[in-house]
Amino acid sequence: MSADDFNIAALARAWIGTPYLHQASCKGAGTDCLGLLRGIWREVYGQEPELIPPYTPDWSEPQQDERLLRAARAHLIEKPLAEMASSDVLVFRMRKGAVAKHLGIVGESGAVPTFIHAYSGHGVIENALSTPWKRRIAGCFAFPSTNFSGR
Structure with a gap:
């Protein structure tokens, strides 16, 4: 099965209301922004592309390591922001000059764009x-249209 067989934005909306919980990835129980993407990935592909080690809220900041952007480039398809569409993944820098550490799924594109994300203190919204x-956008990515087997 491929990402083309799913409406990623609809899958993300099904997570709305899930409480924010650092490092979690369980619809309805708790998730953080990466956990939201991981959960959707599992719904589409069945298995995550790599094991995510434990991480702290300030991970990669002291080293100025663009770990999240590197992972997005390794597993998703980078595209120009001008071509952003519903179901794409957006990676954000929460502060100017900081490493990218937040992500969300485009809900609607066009004149009134929206994104779905797990936000500390709010849950998935x-x-x-x-x-x-x-x-704050540091990158725009599409889900691959085929599974990663053989990649």
């Missing part, structure tokens, strides 16, 4: 992709 959020 759908937000307007407002100008302040747009300024």
